[in-house]
Amino acid sequence: MKMTGNIKYNEHIDYYFRHVESGHIVASKEVKQLVAYLKKKLDDEKDLIHIDHEEIEKAIKSIEKYFPFRLIPWQKFITAFVVGMTYKKDGSLVFNEFFLMMGRGAGKNGFIAALSFYLISRQKIRNYDVAIVATSEKQAKTSFMDVWEALDSHWRKLEKKFRRTLKVIGFKKTKSKLEYFTNNAKTKDGLRPGCIIFDEVHAYEDEENIKVFTSALGKVPRARRFYITTDGNIRGGFLDQMKEEAKMVLNGEIKGSRLFPFICKLDDPEEVHDFSKWEKANPSIMYFPHLKLEMETEYRNMEHRKSAKLEFMTKRMNIPSQDAYDLVAEWEKILAATKHKFPEFKRSACIGSIDYSDTQDFAVVGLYFKLGKKKYFKQHTFINHKSLL
Template sequence: MTYIEEYYNKIISNEIIACKRIKQAYSMLVDKLHNPGKYDPWIFDEELANRPIEFIETFCKQAQGELGGALKLELFQKAKHQAVFGFVHKETGFRQYQEVLDIRGRKNGKTTELAADETFMLVGDGEGSPECYIIATKLDQSKKGFNECYKMIQQSPDLNKHLKKRKSDIYCPFNYGTIQALASNSNGLDGLNSHMVTIDELAAIKNRDIYDLMKQSMSSRRQPLLDCITTNGFIRGSIFDAQYEYACKVLDGKVKDDRFLAFIYELDDKDEWDKEEMWIKANPGLGPIKKIEFLRDCVNKAKEDPAFKATVMVKDFNMKENSASAWLRWDELNNEAVFDIREMGFRYGIGCFDLAETTDLASAKILCMKRDDPGIYVIQKYFVPQEKLNNEETNKEEDSVPYKLWEQQGLLRVCPGNKINKYDILEWFKEVRDTYDIYIPWIGYDPWHVDDSLLQTFKDEFGSESMIPVRQGVYTLSFPMKELKADLIADRINYNNNPIDKWCLSNMEIKTDINGNIQPIKGVDNRKRIDGGVSLIIGYVVFLDKLSEYENMI
């Protein structure tokens, strides 16, 4: 019996409690073992499947705890290695899977496992001049994995005899191979010829450029491997979210990708977080690798400390959150409902906009309702200067968000030059009014950024009583923000699953006075934009103030 089958049998018998995504993965893998004809030209070679396991348990030694002790893989690790290395092309014998995404809770043996895999791919994979890379956002982070490799090799007499540490790499003389640590700002990434790329903590990668670059660097290898092992993280809209979504589509059968394999260890429901028997769903190494007593202490602390709970949910149970200090949790702000404005028949809407800095991001919205429908529907448009899109490097460092993609999707309007043209926002309101026949009786705005000329132009177009100033501060914003939060939690607000709205809402933090009144702030990271959230709050101030009149209109 293979380790894949052994692990799967323990899952279906409930000897091992597993989440939906792991059941999907191993159900597929067992089906491939039992029905190879369905998956032609891929077959399972048990000898190749066991080769990395035997190498790791024979030659790799403990670099932490019991120094020099034998490194023994747990059943879930052996099953994974058989899956990754065992399925090959029936004619060439080269591996099927070239990319692996492994999401598991922290302290489940990720770094040690990756160090062992890097060493195997350097020495035992039969590749000439293999280039193996450990990747992270910052070099100090990638060096942690590199140093784990080196310490593991030092503790092994057999490996230490043959592998040499040089200034910037570990070198294997008999096949000219190397292991090297790299970061997103390293020079010369374009010229790499990668055999294995390891990304430890993909969720910490702020932009996807380094991922894309390293994946493309494997194109000339016979059987390369990109291995990402990570926990969830607080950065939303990142490469992690994109890969997670892609993995779910593959597991659900919505996307066919014979070269991609995903292992997602997570809770199936957030309500399982305080049920000990469910913890193994996100922590496959619970017990022999990760101590249950430590996790129990973390959960108990989280029950008394809401800020720490967010960390436990994300890092121990792989639940999606945005920030421990955010105004809204991810599950509170996330609404994937969509609508087609052309089919809704809106007749009246409440406008709002937030200009912020003219060199930055600006947001405009129209809030609409229909008779006998409690939903509040948000039509939106974002504005950004052309110069910001042109300066790719600045954008990567500042925001790490796909402005150009959003422009292509029609979510973002680009203003020529290096400043936002305030009158473009006026033109957008006019376009929505004239295209969809939506009358806009009121438009809320922050008077700090609106000069008399712009204000008069809006009044000339929408009426002398149309413009409603909304001053920023707890007195004006606190109650509407609390109402807005309640309606977001209730999924009453349909913002058409707009990713920029989600990004801005997830970035927003709050400042609270001694009376419990709140107002929005960016927090310590000034790169995080909140303009879309601020414009929605401005709109909600007007919405609540004019609600009776608005309901009479619709």
């Protein structure tokens, strides 16, 4: 992938910018916003930011040398911002948080494994440990094992540089290591990481465990956080918080943020019926023909399998499906209703109750509080507007 003409920012950054803006890369609204946001930032701060083109190329070549794949445009684009962009004044990272949300099968685990390999071995920062965290051991091991297998394929050449077990991979020269942890790992208290990767953050109901891990950052320079995920079914959890923060960053509502939000999703649920729009949710689909074939098969199954539709829309298209017969109200309306709170009952014990037959009928919810010796019941009745049609 060689540029023609002058390079304004970087070969891989310019390529991605140009192809998104021209429509050659079919991108989500959020990715288009990101391109505009990044261009403005790079232009406004051009005298403050240093782009290390050699480091970017070194990272890409190293990854492609040892991993069984070549990086595709979106991966090279993100790599440039991860490894090659610092502020001239203090050498700090322009972006130190990366939120990557894309459809299942896009290769985000393989990509994050490749970046982990670079960070512990080619970055040349001593004791720059990388921790991969997930809510299950199986998921936490996914990217770790990708690195392990890449090393295994070249072990005769690399055994003098690395040490490895099925729990830890270490680079001898920098004394940096890669480990994986489950969400409730007891060993996390002694962490001194340079980078923490949270895998499938849609499974986190809140930020509490994430805070425990990130509180260990700052002991080595150039700390990074990665949040990689598809969408999920937990509403109001950590993922929704990240999506809201990303929206505010892209809209310019948060100044000085170092969050890089790369959100791939359909702009509208109806776009699922247009195969040419699937690239919005999965930026790798044009490079993975077997993935495209599997997704087409799943799409056809949606017609007669309700569970397949929910899974496909949520995990493949990053549009959580909402069925009128499953929900009392759409999530946006539920979220809006929470703005009306009862401050007098803050921290009081509460029993919640709901009584409804189906969403085509009345639905009643109630909150039962005890405050001192008095008892209170807050009740509300809903009528689904669709039942009036």
